[in-house]
Amino acid sequence: MATTVTDENFKKEVLDAEGLVLVDFWAEWCPPCRALAPILEQVETEVGDKIKIAKLNVDENQKLAMQYGIRGIPTNKFFKNGKEVETLVGLMPKDHYLEIIKKHSA
Numbered sequence: 187m188a189t190t191v192t193d194e195n196f197k198k199e200v201l202d203a204e205g206l207v208l209v210d211f212w213a214e215w216c217p218p219c220r221a222l223a224p225i226l227e228q229v230e231t232e233v234g235d236k237i238k239i240a241k242l243n244v245d246e247n248q249k250l251a252m253q254y255g256i257r258g259i260p261t262n263k264f265f266k267n268g269k270e271v272e273t274l275v276g277l278m279p280k281d282h283y284l285e286i287i288k289k290h291s292a
Contacts, residue, residue, distance in 0.1 A: 188226065188239040193247045199240055201268040206237045206290050208283070211254070211261040213245050218277040219260045229283045236291045266290050 191199045191209065200207050210226060212219035230239050244251040244259060254263060254270075264272040264286060272286050 188230065188241045191240040191242045191247075193249045196242070196247075196250055199238075200265055203238060203265070204267060206287065207265045208237055208239050208287075209263045209265065210239065210241045211244050211251060211256045211263070212241060212259055213243060215245075216259050222260050222277055225278075225280050225283070228280055229287070233284065233287050233291075237287050264290060 188210070189199055200209055208226070208229075210219075210222065212222070226239055230237075242250060244256055254261075258275050260275075260277065262274040262278075262283075263270055264274075271290055274282065274286070
């Protein structure tokens with residue numbers, strides 16, 4: 187189950203986390219964001235031990251969305267040990283996520 191992150195807990199849940207964290211910047215009104223949700227659930231089921239998945243609602247957390255330059259959603263940012271390592275913008279297939287996770291888990 188994805189962790190909900192906000193302006194208040196982002197540092198603790200993402201930047202201070204050890205290992206790989208995928209942050210899904212999304213919004214309720216965004217159809218591609220809703221289409222991505224089951225893909226991320228599948229990714230979590232397959233490789234949940236290698237990555238933590240977090241969801242950040244850009245409408246409710248505009249400070250972080252601006253800080254990270256989110257211009258289109260869904261945007262997925264991968265952080266490893268608190269450092270941003272990769273960004274995906276738009277709806278991507280599951281295999282794309284699995285490749286990035288494999289690349290940064292080694």
